[in-house]
Amino acid sequence: MKNIDIIGACCDLGVNIDGANLGPEILEKNINKKYIINNIINIKTNKIQKELQENNNKKNLKEINNFNFKLYNTIINSLNNNMLPLTLGGDHSIAIGSSLASIYKYKNLGIIWFDSHGDFNTFETTNTGNIHGLPFAAVTNYEKKYLTTFHTGNFFSYKNAVLFGARSIDEPYEIKNLKDAGITIITTEDIKKYGIEKMCEKAFSIASNCTLGIHVSYDLDCIDPIISPGVSVPAKNGINLEEAYTFLNYIIKNKNKIKSIDLVEFNPLKDINKKTEKIASYILNTLINKL
């Protein structure tokens, strides 16, 4: 068992829907008391009025950067203490700070972005200006300008980056960005067609090929919203629980390669009968217990 730091990234500024900032503290309360955690650190955004103006394509940019810089430093510190940081979101914009901290430390990592969306817009292509639609592009340095100015290390290379479980990628520009970069895309359809095991094998092998390890960014909206409704931007026809847990088992199977993990986008204000809370808590407890 590894020594784990739980980092609560209490931020929902990356999306116009409120509530993802409340996720981490709820999940932390559900951690099984028999598990020993090195540290639980919660990072919060400054109390600001959310920028929601339609024509603003960089909503809450300044605060998100402030937040990610704090998160980044906290996680680098955790990694320097030889801990495995498990970051709880928060909307997915927090993965800019978490994953870049990890590659700052380890220099050469692959990344698996488990998500129904692409998160691969740039400020030129975003329809909404919600920054949680850009982090995967930012951490691979496809969106170069504004989101990673605090980072002085390497970026994730396109050839070791996998988008897993996608089914809601913006046309025509976001898909063009992904193809232009050469990111490996494994769609929900691919998972149904070829089987989850085969697709997990593929994803972990691409992310670990000639790298020192893997960062996994697990967005709960990859799971079908009928099973798991508690997310800010649900996308229908998702993967089922068995598939979600098979992916989880692959994280555990590859535990020697796993350097850092995010579990993001749990939004308690959108949850129904604690369905997503239960799933997210199970995933969190399994990771703590088995990594």
Ligand SMILES: [Mn+2]
């Ligand atoms: Mn996402």
